[in-house]
Amino acid sequence: MSRPLHRGSSGGGARLSIGGTRDYLDYREPLDSNSETKDFENGCSAAAVAAPSRSRQGVSVVLFNLGLTLIVMLAILVSLYWTISISMSSRVGIYKGYRRLQEQLVLDLSQIGELSLSTAKPKELEFCPPEYENHVPCYNSSSYMDSEDSYVGRSRQDRQCVRESAATLESICLVPPPRKYRIPLRWPTGRDFIWKNNVKVSGQEFSLGSLTKRMMVEEEHISFHSDSLMVDGVEDYSHQIAEMIGLRNDSNFIEAGVRTVLDIECGFGSFGAHLSSKQLLIICLAGYEISGSQVQLTLERGLPAIIGSFTSKQLPFPVLSFDMVHCAQCGIEWETKDGIFLIEVDRLLRPGGFFVWTSALNTHRSLQSKENQKKWTFIRDFAERLCWDMLAQQDETIIWKKTIKKNCYSSRKSGPNICGKTQDPESPYYESLHLCIGGTHSQRWIPIESRTVWPSRSKLSSDELSVYGVHQEDFSDDLMNWNSVVRNHWSLLSPLIFSDHPKRPGDEDPSPPYNMLRNVLDMNARFGGFNAALLDAGKSVWVMNVVPVNGVNYLPLILDRGLVGIQHDWCEAFPTYPRTYDMIHADGLLSLEAHRKQKCSLVKLFAEIDRILRPEGWVILRDTASLIEETRSVTSLMKWDARMMETDVNSDERLLLCQKPFIRKQQ
Numbered sequence: 061m062s063r064p065l066h067r068g069s070s071g072g073g074a075r076l077s078i079g080g081t082r083d084y085l086d087y088r089e090p091l092d093s094n095s096e097t098k099d100f101e102n103g104c105s106a107a108a109v110a111a112p113s114r115s116r117q118g119v120s121v122v123l124f125n126l127g128l129t130l131i132v133m134l135a136i137l138v139s140l141y142w143t144i145s146i147s148m149s150s151r152v153g154i155y156k157g158y159r160r161l162q163e164q165l166v167l168d169l170s171q172i173g174e175l176s177l178s179t180a181k182p183k184e185l186e187f188c189p190p191e192y193e194n195h196v197p198c199y200n201s202s203s204y205m206d207s208e209d210s211y212v213g214r215s216r217q218d219r220q221c222v223r224e225s226a227a228t229l230e231s232i233c234l235v236p237p238p239r240k241y242r243i244p245l246r247w248p249t250g251r252d253f254i255w256k257n258n259v260k261v262s263g264q265e266f267s268l269g270s271l272t273k274r275m276m277v278e279e280e281h282i283s284f285h286s287d288s289l290m291v292d293g294v295e296d297y298s299h300q301i302a303e304m305i306g307l308r309n310d311s312n313f314i315e316a317g318v319r320t321v322l323d324i325e326c327g328f329g330s331f332g333a334h335l336s337s338k339q340l341l342i343i344c345l346a347g348y349e350i351s352g353s354q355v356q357l358t359l360e361r362g363l364p365a366i367i368g369s370f371t372s373k374q375l376p377f378p379v380l381s382f383d384m385v386h387c388a389q390c391g392i393e394w395e396t397k398d399g400i401f402l403i404e405v406d407r408l409l410r411p412g413g414f415f416v417w418t419s420a421l422n423t424h425r426s427l428q429s430k431e432n433q434k435k436w437t438f439i440r441d442f443a444e445r446l447c448w449d450m451l452a453q454q455d456e457t458i459i460w461k462k463t464i465k466k467n468c469y470s471s472r473k474s475g476p477n478i479c480g481k482t483q484d485p486e487s488p489y490y491e492s493l494h495l496c497i498g499g500t501h502s503q504r505w506i507p508i509e510s511r512t513v514w515p516s517r518s519k520l521s522s523d524e525l526s527v528y529g530v531h532q533e534d535f536s537d538d539l540m541n542w543n544s545v546v547r548n549h550w551s552l553l554s555p556l557i558f559s560d561h562p563k564r565p566g567d568e569d570p571s572p573p574y575n576m577l578r579n580v581l582d583m584n585a586r587f588g589g590f591n592a593a594l595l596d597a598g599k600s601v602w603v604m605n606v607v608p609v610n611g612v613n614y615l616p617l618i619l620d621r622g623l624v625g626i627q628h629d630w631c632e633a634f635p636t637y638p639r640t641y642d643m644i645h646a647d648g649l650l651s652l653e654a655h656r657k658q659k660c661s662l663v664k665l666f667a668e669i670d671r672i673l674r675p676e677g678w679v680i681l682r683d684t685a686s687l688i689e690e691t692r693s694v695t696s697l698m699k700w701d702a703r704m705m706e707t708d709v710n711s712d713e714r715l716l717l718c719q720k721p722f723i724r725k726q727q
Contacts, residue, residue, distance in 0.1 A: 185667065185697050188233035194260045194356070195235055195671070197221070197633035199348035199367065218371050219490065221632040232664055234698065235638045235671045243676055243722065246576035247362050247600050251333055252284045254360045258639070260351050284330065284361065294330045297388075297457075301416055304452040304459050314339050317508030318383040319517065319622040322408060325390035329358035329365065336363065339514060341602065342386075343624045345375070359640040362578035364602055364624055367635040370401045376627045378487040378616040379499035380410045383508050388418040395435045399442040400493050403476055406446050407498040411464040412507035415448065418457040445475030446497065464507040466500055487613050487627050503527045504616060517622040518592050528617040535587060542593035550597070552705075552717055553577070553678060576642070577601055581634075581672070583646040584608060585625060588618040590645060604641075606634075611652050630668075631660035638671050643678040650687040662694055670698045675722035680715070682707065688714035699723065 188195070198221040240257035244250045257280070298310040307316055313335070321342040323332055332342030344365035346354040358365035368375050370392055385405050394402050394417075405415055426432050443450065447463035469478055479496035486502065499505065504527060511517060519539075522532040578601055582590050585605035594601050605625030607615040618625045628634060630653065653659065669679060679700065681691060688704060695702045700718040707713045 183697070184699050185232055185234050185663075187236040190236065192233070192235050193238050194353075194637060196348060196367065196635075196637055197668075198635065218369075219367075219373070219635065232661075232667050234667060237639060237675055237722075241639075241675065244360065244362075244576075244674070247578040250576075250578065251361050251363070254282050254284075254357070256280055256282050259356050259360055260353065261357075284328065284333070294334045297418075298331070298334055300454060300457065301459065304454055304457065305414060306451070310335065310338055314514050317412065317511055317513070318414070319514045320382050320619065320624060321384040321386055322377075322382045324370070324385065324387045324392065326354055326358060326365065327388070328354055329361055329363040331386065331388070332358070332363050333361065341622065341624055345369075347371075353637060356637040356640070359579060359636065362602075364604065365636075365640075366604070366626060367637075370404060372493060373490040374404060374488045374493055375408065376487070376489055377408055378504075378619060379407050379484070379502055380504050381408050381616075381619045382413060383410055384414045384416060385409055386416045388416075389420070393435075395438040395442075397493075398495060399438070399476075400495055402439070402442055402446065403495060403497065404493055406448075406462065409462045410508050411462060411505055412509055413462045414451075415443075415460045415462070416457065417460075420456060422453065422456050422458055442475075445472060447472070464509075466505065469497060469500065487607075487615050489609055489627055489629070504620065511620075514622045515595070517620075518595070520617070520621065524620075525617075528614065530587070530614075530617065538587050538589045539592060542589035543596060546590070546593040546597050546599075549680060550599070577678070579641045580604070580643045580645065581641045582606060583630065583644060584611065584649040584652060585614070585618060586612075586647075587614055588621055588623045588625065590647070591618075591623050592621070608649070608652060610656050630665060631658075633668055634672055636672055639674045641672050641677065642674055643680065644669055644673055645680045647682040650681065650683040650691060654687065662691070663697060666691075666694050666698055670700075670720060673720050675720055677720050679718040679720070681718070682713060682715050685712050685714045688716050692716060 198219050238257050242255040242258060244255065244258065245253055259282075261282075302308070302310040302312060305316060307313065313319075319340060321332070321335065321340060323329075323342050323344050325346050326332060326342075326344035329342075329344055332344060335342055342364065344355060344358045344363065345368045346358075346365070347369035348367050349355075355365040355367050385408060392401055409415065420426055421432055421436060427436055440450070443460050447465075447468040448460040449463070451459045451461050453459075469475075477496045478500055479494060479498045481501055483494050483496055484498045484501055485491070520535065525532055525535055577599070580591075580594070580601050580603045582588075582603055582605050585591065585603075585607055588603075588605045591603035591605055594603065603623065605615075605618045605623055606628050607613055607618070607625060609627055609629045613627070615625050615627050626635075630649070653662075653665075673679065679695075681688060683691075692702055692704055695716070695718050698720070700720055702716060702718040705715045705717065707715050
């Protein structure tokens, strides 16, 4: 168990020594003054050739030296030509790869060397242009950035992440907040009331009527209806779903085994906002949008959300991850591509899980059209071939239940085949969609009714842990450690630490605590212990647990504990909008990235952290002393206030606590 944290030294930069002096050796031997008296290698002595005059000897020596010089120069020219020809040749891939590695190494060493100089303060990164205020890498293409029409019909793009081989400090910038940005309100007030200028919402959204139904827009803020008199009827809708499943009301979802829900195209999180009071954890999944983003508004309200879409790739979740998948007017054409999107829903659902589909296509009026009738028939028949049971249909809503029996698939007369083991990885990372049923090979095939009811589900038994290759002792020690760490971390989140680093003018400072935590991102979640400890401590937060692709994959364990998470490569941008998390936590991530074969730019990684962190948000890094000291210099580039502390007197670990200042843009 960790001891209480002690404040360390607050001065000085990172103590990093790089390089050293080089000794250049001169390989040119001095000319021997008696060389003319030495024997030649052919055995002839100097006496045998004493006849020629001294003048002829002098000429011979001059000619010999001249010839030797010409030979050396020719050799140098040939070597230079050979080197240039190799470096310029595109056919010799091994040399090109070596040169790229060498250039990246030189670049990294030069950047780290500049940061390690204690005599000069590192230059801070500049802010990006204003059009990057809502920039989402991997989704913002140059054509959309240059387009005069920012709305572009709520266009969505496929995820396209391209790694840059060399990122210089000059090519990296910090995403600025909007000119009239304001710190979000504390939870739970912030769930129902957000500042209008914090999100990118244009007038065109209101003309469609999709926003005005769910919220009231004032001059400076947007109010969401989430009380018992909801205008959009989310509470009645939730009760309806519970009754169709066979429950008394939506307070019984937990008893029926429903804890985690994937809400596809969630609107603005109203469904999740309501069910969060019922101990359910709903993660919104919506495509990238230029304006009026569902994900951006949902996260601004303090609710889980992430960018993703049913287009051509599997979502970065394991098989059998969710108790319910919900789609209300989500706009997905389930009947297209031979039902491949329904197969992806089946992959994500746990045995006995529910697929809730609400669509105008399900009404009697809509089914009078032959085209709609054909679509509906295909979806109904395909769901049956997936071994789904239709539980009920009411108004526009239909609920299916996934089978709990594997032998159902072998008794079918037709339908998608069972995936082979090569097509059915436990946790695919944006792999292509497959036209086969996945998850049947997993040891995690357990009906939701047979799982422990939340919140006991978060504490797995030794038999359950054996499925993930985890020992009970390690799991228990991890939880005890995090319970202690959370108490220490929470006590450190105080403005007193940064009393000599004022964030804003005093007349604008609210009463302590300055920052209210709601959205938390754990960059290296392992078992999800940090998340579990926060819940045990009664903190009103939710955590996006991230499992790096280059680490041990415990994401199935995290999701089976009743938490939410995603697999991610930290060499790429995280699929979210700017300013969406209040705190970012990373324990051991720097060590994990340091042992990576293809390392990523540390400066670029922290610029990405700055992008998704809200102004006045916190960053907590825990790692070895040497890595924390190196990283501290990088945080100064981000304009962060930082303090390095010891975690234990006898430990090599250090804690780096940072806060992103709120830098107001000039009016």
